[in-house]
Amino acid sequence: MVLNPAAVAFVTGAGGMVGRHAILQFARDGVRKLAGLDISEAGLQETERLVKELAPDAVFLPLVADLLKEEEVKTAFASIVTKWDRVDYAVNNAGIGQPLGLTQDTQTDDFERVIGVNLRGVWFCERLELAQMAAQEPLEVVAADKVEGRVPARGAIVNVDSILGLLAMPTLGLYTMSKHGLVGLTRTDALDYARKGVRVNGVCPGFIDTPLLIESTRKSLAPSIEKTAMGRLANPQEIADAIIFLCSDRASYITGISLPVDGGYCLH
Numbered sequence: 604m605v606l607n608p609a610a611v612a613f614v615t616g617a618g619g620m621v622g623r624h625a626i627l628q629f630a631r632d633g634v635r636k637l638a639g640l641d642i643s644e645a646g647l648q649e650t651e652r653l654v655k656e657l658a659p660d661a662v663f664l665p666l667v668a669d670l671l672k673e674e675e676v677k678t679a680f681a682s683i684v685t686k687w688d689r690v691d692y693a694v695n696n697a698g699i700g701q702p703l704g705l706t707q708d709t710q711t712d713d714f715e716r717v718i719g720v721n722l723r724g725v726w727f728c729e730r731l732e733l734a735q736m737a738a739q740e741p742l743e744v745v746a747a748d749k750v751e752g753r754v755p756a757r758g759a760i761v762n763v764d765s766i767l768g769l770l771a772m773p774t775l776g777l778y779t780m781s782k783h784g785l786v787g788l789t790r791t792d793a794l795d796y797a798r799k800g801v802r803v804n805g806v807c808p809g810f811i812d813t814p815l816l817i818e819s820t821r822k823s824l825a826p827s828i829e830k831t832a833m834g835r836l837a838n839p840q841e842i843a844d845a846i847i848f849l850c851s852d853r854a855s856y857i858t859g860i861s862l863p864v865d866g867g868y869c870l871h
Contacts (some may be wrong), residue, residue: 606851607742610634611687613680615728617671618646620813621763624843626650630658632847633745634692638664638683640676641697667712670697670724671716673849680731689739692850695725696763698781703774721781725762725790729803732760737799744852757800759850762789763842764805766865772827782807786861791852793859800823800858802858809865812836829864832867 606612610631616622617639626639637654641647647665653661664686666679684692698721700715710849736758744755767775768782786805791804809831810824821822828836845864848854 604631605745606634606847607691607745608633608635609742610691610784611635611638611683611689612689612692612694612850613683613732614694614696615640616651616763617641617650617665617857618643619697620839621808621811621842622696623653624839625696625846626663627653627657628840629692629842629850630654630661632851635661636664636687637661638666638690640666640668640679642667642669644733646719670698670727671719672767673727676724676727677731679802680728680735681801683864684735690732690735691742691758693728693736693759693760694757694846694850696846697724701775701777702705705774706776706785709776709777718776719780721778722784722788723869725785727791729762729788732758733801733803735797737761737796741800753852755801755852756855758802759854760801760803761791761846761849762803762805763846764789764807764861766807766809766863766868768805768807768861769863769869782827786799787860794836797858800851800856804854805861806842806845806849807859807861807863807865808837809863809868811842812838813839827868830868830871831865832870835866837864837866853870 612634618641651663668679670674741755741757756765767779768786789805
């Protein structure tokens with residue numbers, strides 16, 4: 604897949620595994636203007652190192668910000684527009700989990716944190732992304748992808764949701780609520796911005812194999828992994844591949860979907 608080298612890609616949670624893989628795949632596919640937001644400066648530094656190793660001619664703009672703080676998000680996004688005047692691909696990937704527990708035992712602080720990052724923080728970002736994209740001119744489809752019927756967009760947004768935006772699991776009420784809300788935001792914005800030339804989609808990953816998945820967690824996930832049709836965890840790269848496809852002009856007639864990338868988990 605070839606993306607436009609003049610495009611600007613923005614990824615939140617760019618210091619984590621899925622966000623980092625998305626940034627690197629954008630670079631592999633030709634994007635040379637990359638911006639990544641994360642609360643972890645060390646995580647962004649590692650992503651930047653890998654970008655430079657992969658694509659020495661690419662520019663990576665690291666943005667340290669807390670999605671719970673609206674002004675930090677606004678300042679970070681303004682830095683991208685000031686530097687490059689546009690944002691073509693936006694991946695709202697940052698998210699957090701929750702302590703397991705029944706709703707009656709849920710703490711208000713946990714509610715505020717999970718909803719704040721997973722839903723309110725995405726809303727902060729998406730509001731800025733949509734305003735910028737709707738006002739800018741679309742980029743031409745690159746020559747390698749220029750075939751009859753392929754229509755360029757003013758921008759494409761991908762929200763990284765979860766299969767728990769489509770179904771539910773016990774003791775995960777806060778997380779499930781936040782992700783169901785994100786599906787609703789994705790669909791509504793897809794309706795409102797389609798005729799403005801902006802596509803909004805979501806990917807809904809299943810269980811992902813990352814270094815943070817400790818052995819005890821792997822054991823507790825064993826029944827869910829067994830239930831997955833493919834019988835394994837996803838690699839972060841597999842989630843990134845779906846994200847980049849939905850950003851690309853090869854998805855020019857796709858908007859408003861929440862694509863399960865779950866190895867067949869939702870088939871049950």
